[in-house]
Amino acid sequence: MTPEEPPPLPVAHDDREDGRDETPNERADRNWDELLQELRVMQTGTQILTGFLLAVAFQPRFEDMDVFQRDVYVVLVALAALATILALAPVGMHRALFGRRRKPELVKVATRIVKIDLVVIAALTIGVTTLIIDFTVGRTAGVIALIASVVAVGLLWLLLPRMIRRALSRRDT
Numbered sequence: 714m715t716p717e718e719p720p721p722l723p724v725a726h727d728d729r730e731d732g733r734d735e736t737p738n739e740r741a742d743r744n745w746d747e748l749l750q751e752l753r754v755m756q757t758g759t760q761i762l763t764g765f766l767l768a769v770a771f772q773p774r775f776e777d778m779d780v781f782q783r784d785v786y787v788v789l790v791a792l793a794a795l796a797t798i799l800a801l802a803p804v805g806m807h808r809a810l811f812g813r814r815r816k817p818e819l820v821k822v823a824t825r826i827v828k829i830d831l832v833v834i835a836a837l838t839i840g841v842t843t844l845i846i847d848f849t850v851g852r853t854a855g856v857i858a859l860i861a862s863v864v865a866v867g868l869l870w871l872l873l874p875r876m877i878r879r880a881l882s883r884r885d886t
Contacts, residue, residue: 802823844859
């Protein structure tokens with residue numbers, strides 16, 4: 714070792730071949746922190762949509778909604794409640810399991826819940842957009858908004874990450 718080279722870092726247990734030197738507990742802590750950040754973003758969006766939906770029922774024009782729009786509205790309120798419950802579930806689980814050395818299991822289950830919540834939030838976002846356009850512009854525009862929203866979610870939430878993963882795996886080989 715020459716004087717200008719730094720001394721080698723101590724080697725921690727590398728539990729995966731991803732270039733990170735961390736113990737399983739360190740990995741679980743990092744993954745939990747990342748999940749919490751995702752949940753914060755998801756919860757903010759869900760709160761905004763839920764607040765909008767709750768305010769709609771108390772507007773004078775709520776009476777102008779047709780049966781289809783009211784049915785969609787009720788489904789959207791249920792989806793908003795479900796999205797909130799799902800987003801809070803990992804926090805409740807963490808509280809129940811706190812101090813029991815079960816963070817790896819918690820991260821695994823919470824990851825599944827977050828994925829389910831993303832599907833619910835996608836449906837909620839698509840539905841709210843559809844309802845607003847349907848009510849303000851008309852049914853045809855609402856259907857167009859529905860299709861456009863489904864395509865946007867499909868492209869940005871599903872196809873784009875898949876394309877990035879594929880490009881990175883080709884680059885790494």
